[in-house]
Amino acid sequence: MLLEARDLSHVYENNKGLKNASFSVRAGRILALAGGNGAGKSTLIRLLTGQEKQMAGELIWQERQAIRFMPDDVDFPSMLTAVEIIQLLASLKKVGIQESLEVLKRVGLWDVKKQKVQQFSKGMRQRLNLAQSLLGNGPLLILDEPTNGLDPYWIAELKKMMLEEKAKGCTVVFSTHLLAFAEEVADDVLVLHEGGILISGDLKEILAEENNTTLENLWLKKLNL
Numbered sequence: 001m002l003l004e005a006r007d008l009s010h011v012y013e014n015n016k017g018l019k020n021a022s023f024s025v026r027a028g029r030i031l032a033l034a035g036g037n038g039a040g041k042s043t044l045i046r047l048l049t050g051q052e053k054q055m056a057g058e059l060i061w062q063e064r065q066a067i068r069f070m071p072d073d074v075d076f077p078s079m080l081t082a083v084e085i086i087q088l089l090a091s092l093k094k095v096g097i098q099e100s101l102e103v104l105k106r107v108g109l110w111d112v113k114k115q116k117v118q119q120f121s122k123g124m125r126q127r128l129n130l131a132q133s134l135l136g137n138g139p140l141l142i143l144d145e146p147t148n149g150l151d152p153y154w155i156a157e158l159k160k161m162m163l164e165e166k167a168k169g170c171t172v173v174f175s176t177h178l179l180a181f182a183e184e185v186a187d188d189v190l191v192l193h194e195g196g197i198l199i200s201g202d203l204k205e206i207l208a209e210e211n212n213t214t215l216e217n218l219w220l221k222k223l224n225l
């Protein structure tokens, strides 16, 4: 196990947020944080990445991990080129130039690396965001809504990259609205609803216990929809 959350809560003044969540993140596996709008996914990611401190409960790390992180939205300096941005971030992360160039190739931005980011489409910016998260060797990769803005080809490539990270021994945690994508790529799932846990555990086991239904059907059933 990489980390255990016990009764983790972070509740805003409007009484929304994350409430009494207990779950574990298993090392070397892919965990999907799923759920609808406002379910609490980003709040949980902010606690995992240390951007916010929980108001109650505990996050117990097996051993403090270096985290690589893809935020859900990032404002890159629009006057810089893709290669300038990736090399700047690579130098901050103490990653070599060659690796940073390889990462640009991996996300399909090699041919446009000298273009300013202001000329990039949303999907291209999202791929640059993915590229920066792949830099380095941090054993925990956290991706907040990584499929946002990606077309089907790049969603399939993203899935391959996540599986490659897992094959290297990394733990991957990602949030998504796309339950079918979560089902394709994740080993474990944590489905949130209104700040609480709706479904949690080993995805295959959970679906087998429910007569091999899909995650989407199980989610609809749990919500009585």
Ligand SMILES: Nc1ncnc2c1ncn2[C@@H]1O[C@H](COP(=O)(O)OP(=O)(O)OP(=O)(O)O)[C@@H](O)[C@H]1O
Residues within 6 Å of the ligand: 012, 013, 014, 016, 017, 018, 035, 036, 037, 038, 039, 040, 041, 042, 043, 044, 177
């Ligand atoms: N800074 C904040 N102040 C007040 N309420 C907040 C704040 N951030 C989030 N919330 C509320 O907490 C709840 C959970 O929000 P969160 O952003 O974690 O959900 P989410 O699952 O990431 O949603 P989405 O899929 O729409 O991005 C929502 O009801 C949201 O309105």
